[in-house]
Amino acid sequence: MVQVVMTVAGSDSGGGAGIQADLKTFQELGVFGTTAVTAITVQNTKGVREVCPMTPAVVADQMDAILEDFDVACIKTGMLFSADIIRAVAQKLHEFNRPLLVIDPVMIAKGGQSLLLEEAITALKTELLPLATIVTPNIPEAEVLAEMKIETQEDVEVAAKKLLQLGVKAVVMKGGHRKNNENAEDIVYMENGEQFTVSAKWVETKDTHGTGCTFSAALTAELAKGVPLQKAIGTAKQFIQAAISHGLSIGHGHGPTNHFAYRTFNEVKMKEDVINES
Ligand SMILES: Nc1ncnc2c1ncn2[C@@H]1O[C@H](COP(=O)(O)OP(=O)(O)O)[C@@H](O)[C@H]1O
Numbered sequence: 477m478v479q480v481v482m483t484v485a486g487s488d489s490g491g492g493a494g495i496q497a498d499l500k501t502f503q504e505l506g507v508f509g510t511t512a513v514t515a516i517t518v519q520n521t522k523g524v525r526e527v528c529p530m531t532p533a534v535v536a537d538q539m540d541a542i543l544e545d546f547d548v549a550c551i552k553t554g555m556l557f558s559a560d561i562i563r564a565v566a567q568k569l570h571e572f573n574r575p576l577l578v579i580d581p582v583m584i585a586k587g588g589q590s591l592l593l594e595e596a597i598t599a600l601k602t603e604l605l606p607l608a609t610i611v612t613p614n615i616p617e618a619e620v621l622a623e624m625k626i627e628t629q630e631d632v633e634v635a636a637k638k639l640l641q642l643g644v645k646a647v648v649m650k651g652g653h654r655k656n657n658e659n660a661e662d663i664v665y666m667e668n669g670e671q672f673t674v675s676a677k678w679v680e681t682k683d684t685h686g687t688g689c690t691f692s693a694a695l696t697a698e699l700a701k702g703v704p705l706q707k708a709i710g711t712a713k714q715f716i717q718a719a720i721s722h723g724l725s726i727g728h729g730h731g732p733t734n735h736f737a738y739r740t741f742n743e744v745k746m747k748e749d750v751i752n753e754s
């Protein structure tokens with residue numbers, strides 16, 4: 477039976493990030509995607525021009541409609557925009573018995589535009605993160621959530637531990653914003669103290685719009701299928717590596733990652749050295 481997943485996220489009219497990236501990724505990985513739209517963004521590869529948030533009630537109603545009808549195996553959140561939307565989402569998760577939850581703590585678009593109001597950070601930390609199966613911050617997002625600067629490998633670990641203290645079960649510290657990250661290494665910290673890395677080859681490209689959304693959507697799809705966490709993260713890494721290395725040079729800014737590359741170019745899929753235990 478096909479597994480149903482839901483993304484609670486913003487719409488990217490340019491199709492490279494947000495719910496559009498999530499749905500394409502879900503489709504590629506064989507799960508049925510549903511949505512609760514938190515905001516419409518007027519956006520293309522050159523940046524975000526306008527953000528039009530939904531009311532918290534409409535976000536909650538969309539979640540109700542889906543969760544009442546389907547047995548949703550895993551939910552992911554992306555752009556949530558405001559504290560009121562975050563509270564509405566948290567309340568629905570409690571009402572519907574807290575399914576598996578992947579939180580991509582989206583804050584700022586590549587072009588620098590804010591996708592999360594500053595007033596929403598406390599709600600994200602106190603109301604939503606404690607419900608997470610896994611959270612997937614990039615380095616700037618981890619700096620905000622952990623309230624510290626991240627420069628060294630030790631800083632990455634200290635920040636991850638601070639996030640685990642909020643009640644998150646696992647943290648993927650994504651490495652897309654780290655300097656000299658030739659192995660595109662992401663480090664995973666688990667609540668039981670275990671840690672491991674997933675790595676690939678760094679790709680020199682400007683076409684990276686939607687990398688974070690795509691990675692977390694792939695992880696959501698794999699968790700929904702019942703794949704254990706470590707293997708699910710490995711597959712998400714293979715999916716994003718294929719999508720970046722076959723990125724689409726369309727538009728005039730940062731082109732989108734290629735969601736059908738994982739299926740099409742299976743040499744990447746065959747790579748087995750993605751997970752490194754430590
Ligand atoms: N140029 C790149 N080459 C290879 N992997 C990359 C590249 N940029 C980002 N990644 C990978 O893409 C995923 C998303 O990371 P990141 O770009 O940090 O997220 P975000 O889009 O949230 O800023 C991570 O697995 C990261 O290691």
Ligand SMILES: Cc1ncc(COP(=O)(O)OP(=O)(O)O)c(N)n1
Nearest residue numbers: 486493494585586685686687688689
């Ligand atoms: C609607 C919407 N949601 C999220 C993002 C940010 O996506 P991300 O995957 O982090 O990609 P980049 O912003 O780095 O391209 C977005 N832009 N729009």
